[in-house]
Amino acid sequence: MSRELLTGNGAAAWGARLARADYVPAFPITPQTEIIETLGQWIDAGDMPGRMVTLESEHSVLTAAGAAAATGVRVFTATSSQGLLYAMEMLYTVAGWRVPFVLVNVSRGLAAPVTLESDHNDIMAARDSGFLQIHCATCQEVLDGVLMAYRLAEDERVRLPAIVNLDGFYLSFTREPVDIPDPAAVDRFLPGFDPENLAFRASQPISQAVAVLGGSPYSYFRYETHLAALNALHTYADIAQDFAAEFGRSYEAVENYHADDADIVFVMLGSFATKARDAVDRLRASGERVGLLRPRVYRPFPADDMRRLLAGKRAAIVVDQNLSVGKGGVLHAELASVLYGIPKAPAALLSFVGGLGGRDISAEEFFEMVTVARQAIADGVTPPPRLLYTEDELRELRKLQAVAEVERRELGGKR
Amino acid sequence: MYRIRFHGRGGQGMKTASRILGSAFFRAGYEVQDAPRYGAERRGAPIFAYVRAAREPINERGVIAEPDLVIVADESLVGIAAAGVCQGLSERSVLLINSHEDVATWTHRLNLAGPVLVLPAREAVADRAELPFAGTACAGAAAVLVGVIPRDGLEAAVREELGSLPQQVIDQNVAVALHAYDEMRDHAGLVREAPTRSAKDYEPPAWLEPVFEDARHSAPAIHAAATSVQVRTGLWRTLRPVIDYDRCNKCWWVCSTFCPDSCISVTDDGVPEIDYDHCKGCMICVAKCPPHAIGAIPETDARDAALTGEPS
Numbered sequence: 122m123s124r125e126l127l128t129g130n131g132a133a134a135w136g137a138r139l140a141r142a143d144y145v146p147a148f149p150i151t152p153q154t155e156i157i158e159t160l161g162q163w164i165d166a167g168d169m170p171g172r173m174v175t176l177e178s179e180h181s182v183l184t185a186a187g188a189a190a191a192t193g194v195r196v197f198t199a200t201s202s203q204g205l206l207y208a209m210e211m212l213y214t215v216a217g218w219r220v221p222f223v224l225v226n227v228s229r230g231l232a233a234p235v236t237l238e239s240d241h242n243d244i245m246a247a248r249d250s251g252f253l254q255i256h257c258a259t260c261q262e263v264l265d266g267v268l269m270a271y272r273l274a275e276d277e278r279v280r281l282p283a284i285v286n287l288d289g290f291y292l293s294f295t296r297e298p299v300d301i302p303d304p305a306a307v308d309r310f311l312p313g314f315d316p317e318n319l320a321f322r323a324s325q326p327i328s329q330a331v332a333v334l335g336g337s338p339y340s341y342f343r344y345e346t347h348l349a350a351l352n353a354l355h356t357y358a359d360i361a362q363d364f365a366a367e368f369g370r371s372y373e374a375v376e377n378y379h380a381d382d383a384d385i386v387f388v389m390l391g392s393f394a395t396k397a398r399d400a401v402d403r404l405r406a407s408g409e410r411v412g413l414l415r416p417r418v419y420r421p422f423p424a425d426d427m428r429r430l431l432a433g434k435r436a437a438i439v440v441d442q443n444l445s446v447g448k449g450g451v452l453h454a455e456l457a458s459v460l461y462g463i464p465k466a467p468a469a470l471l472s473f474v475g476g477l478g479g480r481d482i483s484a485e486e487f488f489e490m491v492t493v494a495r496q497a498i499a500d501g502v503t504p505p506p507r508l509l510y511t512e513d514e515l516r517e518l519r520k521l522q523a524v525a526e527v528e529r530r531e532l533g534g535k536r
Numbered sequence: 537m538y539r540i541r542f543h544g545r546g547g548q549g550m551k552t553a554s555r556i557l558g559s560a561f562f563r564a565g566y567e568v569q570d571a572p573r574y575g576a577e578r579r580g581a582p583i584f585a586y587v588r589a590a591r592e593p594i595n596e597r598g599v600i601a602e603p604d605l606v607i608v609a610d611e612s613l614v615g616i617a618a619a620g621v622c623q624g625l626s627e628r629s630v631l632l633i634n635s636h637e638d639v640a641t642w643t644h645r646l647n648l649a650g651p652v653l654v655l656p657a658r659e660a661v662a663d664r665a666e667l668p669f670a671g672t673a674c675a676g677a678a679a680v681l682v683g684v685i686p687r688d689g690l691e692a693a694v695r696e697e698l699g700s701l702p703q704q705v706i707d708q709n710v711a712v713a714l715h716a717y718d719e720m721r722d723h724a725g726l727v728r729e730a731p732t733r734s735a736k737d738y739e740p741p742a743w744l745e746p747v748f749e750d751a752r753h754s755a756p757a758i759h760a761a762a763t764s765v766q767v768r769t770g771l772w773r774t775l776r777p778v779i780d781y782d783r784c785n786k787c788w789w790v791c792s793t794f795c796p797d798s799c800i801s802v803t804d805d806g807v808p809e810i811d812y813d814h815c816k817g818c819m820i821c822v823a824k825c826p827p828h829a830i831g832a833i834p835e836t837d838a839r840d841a842a843l844t845g846e847p848s
Contacts (some may be wrong), residue, residue: 291598483601492740528759534758
């Protein structure tokens with residue numbers, strides 16, 4: 122084992138290397154490209170025995186990944202943002218094939234307008250596909266998450282593809298100290314892929330779910346996929362235990378940071394949650410009983426864990442780094458659905474949307490969210506959802522709009 | 537926690553500077569976070585990179601709003617508001633500028649509450665071809681200013697981060713970094729970790745609720761024409777197509793038609809001309825030219841020739 126400074130992208134590549142991925146279909150996109158560049162260099166230099174194939178689109182990458190997984194080899198790939206959406210048709214398709222492999226997504230805001238920075242609308246778009254989802258908050262979790270995702274995806278109780286998600290820039294290009302485990306230890310935790318009946322060969326053709334079936338058989342197959350995903354919850358618990366035993370790092374399905382004795386709890390996904398940890402430390406130092414819950418496993422949704430951990434809390438503050446246009450924060454809606462009607466559910470379930478397109482969230486904003494939650498508890502009234510956005514930001518935007526306005530007038534356009 | 541920002545232009549080695557400093561801190565036993573920040577811009581655009589270092593695991597993330605130390609590799613950035621060089625500077629933050637001008641000039645010009653230092657830019661460093669050293673020099677200066685990084689730790693960090701380069705280049709960078717370290721030694725330890733600010737008595741954010749504005753104003757449209765001409769995508773090129781006009785048979789259409797970026801125009805006499813400001817160097821014209829009249833040379837050779845005044 123060695124401890125080195127690695128970017129989130131570097132950690133993802135190490136995960137694939139240590140998992141002994143056999144096949145890497147690839148297509149570049151910022152901020153993911155460093156992952157496949159790193160793997161390409163290792164494969165070229167003979168440091169990694171797998172084969173990499175560059176394809177002409179993410180749609181083909183996912184098709185190749187699914188087809189290769191159907192032959193029983195271990196497959197790794199990675200994409201981001203627009204690439205994930207371009208592949209979306211095949212995400213649903215290969216999940217329906219019930220073939221296990223790992224896809225790393227580096228979250229980046231979706232166009233339009235264009236941004237390169239982190240935002241979870243891309244990964245949320247894959248929410249209902251049948252891919253399992255593990256969301257990472259640190260570079261260490263990225264490496265470890267890839268290893269755990271293979272175990273989870275390949276387990277006979279599950280057998281579904283899995284996405285490991287990390288945030289663009291905030292993890293992808295950020296170096297942090299990462300323990301790179303010994304290959305022998307990884308082999309103990311994650312032995313070679315036992316493909317069971319997955320044995321697609323040129324000489325033994327298999328048709329993957331091509332028959333046009335009616336709604337009744339469709340319902341059966343689709344619901345079986347759902348049951349497999351639900352199985353992934355207790356399967357994950359077993360795997361996390363094995364992982365902790367081998368590597369000494371404990372990854373429950375929901376990170377619990379000082380939530381047990383808290384009366385107000387932040388609920389967040391991804392790397393921005395470490396900012397919440399920092400805010401929790403500082404709020405606790407000034408006497409506030411606050412905590413953080415962060416679902417690491419997002420699909421399947423750890424509903425029972427969230428119900429248990431939030432029971433008896435006075436308020437939950439959900440910070441969504443996504444926006445379902447015309448509805449609001451997705452995590453907030455999902456949490457509301459699992460808390461509705463249970464005894465001792467938090468009286469106030471507050472919704473904030475923040476960090477869209479990589480927009481920062483300041484410590485003061487976390488403090489203020491707690492102040493708003495205290496007011497909601499005192500008043501017995503939950504405030505409407507709020508976008509984290511300040512007067513200064515609008516002032517900056519007005520400057521850009523003023524330039525656009527001048528150009529429009531100069532060009533004789535309609536005002 | 538130490539919070540340090542490096543400002544420079546794309547190509548001046550700011551990411552490398554942050555990594556050298558990050559590695560040097562890591563070697564000194566610190567937890568570290570280092571990262572570059574940029575948009576779609578390439579060479580020459582303002583970029584910055586940052587380093588956090590602490591004795592405990594670091595949970596803070598993202599852009600450093602309140603730096604203990606800001607280092608500016610390129611003094612021309614100070615006047616560019618969008619570069620945000622002076623953002624978050626307080627009476628306790630140190631500003632170090634790589635410059636030909638002296639401390640008194642910068643102190644007078646910027647009127648800052650905190651200390652201003654100058655890393656003297658030597659001619660060799662100021663030369664365009666030598667710009668890669670700017671980042672190394674800045675990293676060396678930062679290493680001594682924080683006061684907790686030993687000289688040999690800095691050298692080891694430079695060697696580690698530049699490991700893939702030729703030995704001679706690494707040695708030159710080590711010399712530059714150590715020179716800057718020694719040059720700023722009088723100010724060793726000037727940069728101090730900021731105390732953690734309490735959650736009590738915080739300044740509440742001035743949140744506002746955006747209101748509906750019609751799509752004529754709230755859709756992200758740019759109304760000026762031909763803005764992409766301003767973007768010199770030719771700077772991305774690593775290989776340069778070069779036309780051998782003696783071999784060109786003036787077919788008038790093959791290279792210009794196949795160029796995916798419309799960078800080859802043809803004169804009325806049928807002579808093709810390449811727009812090097814926008815040619816990305818895909819080499820399709822080289823492959824397509826029927827009489828093989830278009831060759832390829834490394835872009836670095838062409839730039840070196842341009843710098844020395846020789847025709848490319």
